[in-house]
Structures are given as C-alpha cells and as structure tokens.
Amino acid sequence: MTDSGSPDSRSPLDAEADGPRRPDPLDGVWDVVVVGAGPAGSSAAYAAAAQGRRVLLLDKAEHPRYKTCGGGIIGPSRDSLPPDFRLPLQDRVHAVTFAYRGRFTRTRRSKRMLFGLVNRDEFDLRLVQAAKQAGAVLVTGVTVTGVEQRGGEHRTALVTAADGRGFEARAVVGADGSASRIGRHVGVSFDQIDLGLEAEIPVPADVAADWAGRIHLDWGPLPGSYGWVFPKTESSSLTVGVISARGDGERTKQYLADYIRRLGLSGFPPSVESGHLTRCRAEDSPLSRGRVLVAGDAAGLLEPWTREGISYALRSGRLAGEWAVKVAEAGTAAEVRREALNYAFAIKAGLGVEMRAGKQMLDAFERRPYLFHAAVCLVDPAWRAFARTTQGHLTFAQVLRQYRSARRLAALASR
Numbered sequence: 001m002t003d004s005g006s007p008d009s010r011s012p013l014d015a016e017a018d019g020p021r022r023p024d025p026l027d028g029v030w031d032v033v034v035v036g037a038g039p040a041g042s043s044a045a046y047a048a049a050a051q052g053r054r055v056l057l058l059d060k061a062e063h064p065r066y067k068t069c070g071g072g073i074i075g076p077s078r079d080s081l082p083p084d085f086r087l088p089l090q091d092r093v094h095a096v097t098f099a100y101r102g103r104f105t106r107t108r109r110s111k112r113m114l115f116g117l118v119n120r121d122e123f124d125l126r127l128v129q130a131a132k133q134a135g136a137v138l139v140t141g142v143t144v145t146g147v148e149q150r151g152g153e154h155r156t157a158l159v160t161a162a163d164g165r166g167f168e169a170r171a172v173v174g175a176d177g178s179a180s181r182i183g184r185h186v187g188v189s190f191d192q193i194d195l196g197l198e199a200e201i202p203v204p205a206d207v208a209a210d211w212a213g214r215i216h217l218d219w220g221p222l223p224g225s226y227g228w229v230f231p232k233t234e235s236s237s238l239t240v241g242v243i244s245a246r247g248d249g250e251r252t253k254q255y256l257a258d259y260i261r262r263l264g265l266s267g268f269p270p271s272v273e274s275g276h277l278t279r280c281r282a283e284d285s286p287l288s289r290g291r292v293l294v295a296g297d298a299a300g301l302l303e304p305w306t307r308e309g310i311s312y313a314l315r316s317g318r319l320a321g322e323w324a325v326k327v328a329e330a331g332t333a334a335e336v337r338r339e340a341l342n343y344a345f346a347i348k349a350g351l352g353v354e355m356r357a358g359k360q361m362l363d364a365f366e367r368r369p370y371l372f373h374a375a376v377c378l379v380d381p382a383w384r385a386f387a388r389t390t391q392g393h394l395t396f397a398q399v400l401r402q403y404r405s406a407r408r409l410a411a412l413a414s415r
Contacts, residue, residue: 026139026167030056032324033159033169034136035144035182037063039310040296040317041175042127046082047321048173049134053328056167058142058159063128064121068198068274070230070239071123072215073116073310075392080314082130088122090232095214096386100373101221102262107214108376108383114390117215117230117239147172147185149290155331157291170328172292173320175313178279180298186289190300192280192359194224194307195249197256198241199270207268208236216263219373220255222248224305224366227259240265243307246277278307283356287347288340291327295320301351304358305365305396312351319346357397364410375409382406 032048034041037059045057073087081087093114097107132138143162150156150168159167174182211231218227225244232239240263242256260266281300287293295301296313303312323343330336365372375382385403388394399406 025137026056026165028168029156030054030167030169031328032056032171032173032321033058033157033167034173034175034321034324035147035159036174036176036180036296036298037061037128037131037138037140038067038124038175038177038296038313039127040298040313040320041173042124042131043080043314043317044173044175044295044321044324045131045136046127046134047318048325049131049136051322051325052135053325055131055136056169057128057131057136057138058144058161058167059138059140060143062140064125066272066274067120067124068196068241068276069120069310070198070228070241071118071120071232071310072230072308073118073123074308074390075115076311077314078116079392080311080318082127082134085126085130087116088118088126089116090119090234091117091213091230093117093213093215097214097216098373098377099216099218100370102218102259104373104377106377110387112387112391114387117232119232119235144176144181146181147174147292149292151333155291170291171324173317173324174292174294174298175296175317175320176298178277178297178300180294182292183294183298183300186292186294186299187286188294188298188300189282189285190279191282192304192362193246194243194278194280195246195252195275196241196243196278196307197252197275198239198273199256199260200272201238201240201260201265201268201270203236203238203265203268205236208233208238211238218259219365219369220244220259222251222255224362225252225255227255229263237271238265243278278302278309280304280307280355283352287344290340291336293320293324293327293340293343299347301347301355303396304355305362306358316347316351319343353397354395357395357400360400360410361396371409375405379405382409 031053033056034045049055095109099105148158157172212233216229222244227242230239295316301312302309326339
C-alpha cells in the first residue's frame with residue numbers, strides 16, 4: 001500500500017503528463033516494524049537498527065508528549081540505555097521519607113545516589129532520537145488498528161492503520177502500551193490490573209528546594225496501595241501519585257486528595273491531572289504469535305509490587321529488537337517458531353523470575369504493610385536491600401534468596 005491509501009482515479013494520460021510516480025519511501029517490506037515509540041518500542045527499534053536492519057517505528061503521537069509516570073530511573077533502567085545516552089535528569093535521589101498511612105514517618109539517606117528522576121516527555125524523546133540515529137525511520141500520527149499474519153510466499157506480517165495504510169514486515173514488535181492492539185492479536189492476558197492517579201504540581205522554588213534529592217513513599221489505606229512524591233527540581237514541580245488495585249476508583253481518588261492535603265500541597269493547583277491502568281501479565285501469557293513479538297506494557301511486563309515499568313520496558317524492548325532480527329531472518333515457519341520461543345525463554349528467565357518474586361512481595365505487602373514499613377525504617381539490612389535494589393545491585397528475587405530475614409518477613413506477612 002502507499003500513503004494515498006486509494007488507487008489513482010485519473011486517466012493514464014493525466015498520470016503520464018505528471019511524469020512517473022515517485023516511489024514511496026515507506027513502501028516495500030521492512031525487516032522490522034515496531035508499533036509504539038515509548039521506552040520499549042524505541043529500545044526495540046534501536047536494537048534492530050543498530051544491526052543494520054531496515055526498521056520502521058510507528059506511533060500515534062508526536063514527541064515530546066506527556067506520559068503518566070513518576071519518571072524514576074532505577075539502576076536496571078540506566079544499565080539498559082543505548083551507549084552514550086544522556087539522561088535528562090531533573091533530580092538525583094539520595095533520601096527517602098517513608099510513611100504508613102500518613103504517620104510514623106522516617107527519612108533514610110544514602111551516600112550514593114539511589115536513582116534519578118526524569119520527565120517522561122524529555123526521556124522518551126531522547127530514546128526516539130537514539131533509535132533514529134541508529135537508522136530507524138520514525139512515522140508519527142499513525143493509529144494502528146491491527147496486524148495480519150501473511151503466510152505462503154509472503155512470510156511477512158502486515159500492520160494495518162486507521163487511515164488505510166499497511167506496513168509489511170518480516171517481523172513486528174508490539175510496544176503500543178497496556179491497551180495494546182498488537183497484544184490483543186498475540187493473546188496477552190493479565191492477572192493484575194491497577195489504577196494509578198497522578199498530579200503534576202508546579203511549586204515555588206523554595207518548596208522545590210525542600211524536596212531536592214528526596215522522595216516520599218506512603219504505604220496507603222487500600223490493599224497493596226501506596227503514594228509517592230517525586231521532585232522534578234530542575235522544573236520546580238512535584239509529581240504526586242497513588243496506585244491501588246482497580247475496582248475502587250473513588251477511594252483511590254480520595255486517597256490522592258488526602259495525600260496531597262497531608263503533604264501541605266493542596267494550595268498549589270496542578271498543571272496536569274491524569275490516570276492510567278497498569279496491567280501485569282499472567283505467568284502463562286504468550287509473548288509472541290507467528291512473526292509478532294510483544295514487549296513492555298503491551299506484554300504486561302512490569303514489577304508487580306511497585307508497578308515500576310520503565311526498566312521492564314527498556315530491557316524487554318532491547319530483547320524484542322534483537323530477536324525480531326532473528327525472526328526476520330528465519331525462512332521457515334519452524335525457524336520462526338524457534339526464535340519466538342527463544343525470545344519468550346529470555347524474557348521468562350530474567351524478567352519473569354523477577355516478576356514472580358514481585359508477586360510474592362505484593363501478596364505479603366497487601367496483608368501486612370506495617371511490617372514492611374517497620375523493616376525498611378528500623379532494620380538496617382532491610383534499608384540496605386531497598387537501596388541496593390533501586391541502584392540495580394539486587395533484584396527482588398535475589399533479596400528473597402540471599403536475605404533470610406526477607407524470606408521470614410514475606411512468610412510472616414503472608415499468614
């Protein structure tokens with residue numbers, strides 16, 4: 001298909017008078033088409049383009065664009081970025097103030113940076129630019145409606161768009177968010193859906209300075225819920241949000257309102273108020289179908305307890321891009337199936353193990369959140385484990401394996 005989306009209705013003489021039709025640079029078969037230009041999609045496009053492949057990156061939005069997200073860049077995220085990538089840091093976190101339902105607060109500090117904070121519009125834009133510099137072609141304003149597997153002589157997949165265009169590829173990566181059209185095609189299923197609400201609150205410079213280098217975490221009143229304040233000191237704003245299981249939206253809204261009030265921030269009008277659903281995959285959920293792979297939110301890949309998704313998007317996106325190249329090179333259906341299974345194995349052996357541990361932590365936290373609060377506030381090994389996890393030196397799976405006290409806490413909280 002071409003950009004016009006319909007055949008030329010003029011006479012051959014009219015067309016001849018205009019000269020030969022110029023070739024559309026989007027025509028032809030791409031090695032890899034990536035749907036969605038968030039962290040997962042940009043990482044996939046970068047990984048495939050860096051291998052010299054012909055890569056098309058599609059997104060419905062123009063960059064930069066606002067994204068509901070705290071913008072925390074933990075160690076695994078930092079380690080998964082393209083070489084020479086410059087993080088547009090708004091702040092560097094060295095301290096955490098913990099609270100349990102607004103009370104029993106304690107601030108703990110680290111000599112080494114725990115993690116960095118970014119605005120997602122700037123961060124995502126730089127990831128897209130890195131993919132383009134590697135050779136990927138970006139096309140925005142494209143609303144993808146689905147994907148079709150094309151067997152026989154084609155051995156391709158066709159990504160279809162709302163404007164009638166089609167983009168043919170030897171491999172497709174779906175990274176189009178938690179409500180993914182490509183994920184629906186693959187058959188992704190979820191066993192945990194949460195509602196996150198967030199407000200971007202501009203504050204005076206002196207208020208921003210009070211928050212510099214420090215975040216706030218509040219273990220909330222709803223099962224599995226918590227709230228956060230992430231300072232964006234460079235732009236004098238605070239990202240304040242809460243998250244809890246879907247199904248009690250009014251109480252979640254009230255939690256956010258109460259949280260903002262308790263923090264003394266209700267006098268500052270938010271510039272943006274937004275919400276989104278996070279969806280966590282079921283353990284047996286597929287990660288591919290034919291020549292189509294899914295990554296990031298489209299695959300339901302995120303940390304179940306904290307609902308952190310950026311590192312999962314970057315890591316799964318990179319793997320999806322690398323394996324999409326192998327799928328594109330596969331000649332037979334059996335070879336395609338083998339490479340797709342290898343991609344699923346790589347995801348499950350790494351991120352899947354971490355997600356299993358995160359679900360165990362969430363189950364215990366839902367039952368006894370005050371035990372977690374007491375541990376991280378009062379027990380030095382628990383605080384060090386928290387710090388090393390955010391810095392990227394430990395995963396939750398390693399914490400449960402290496403720290404006997406963590407296993408005891410999880411077992412006690414689960415009773």
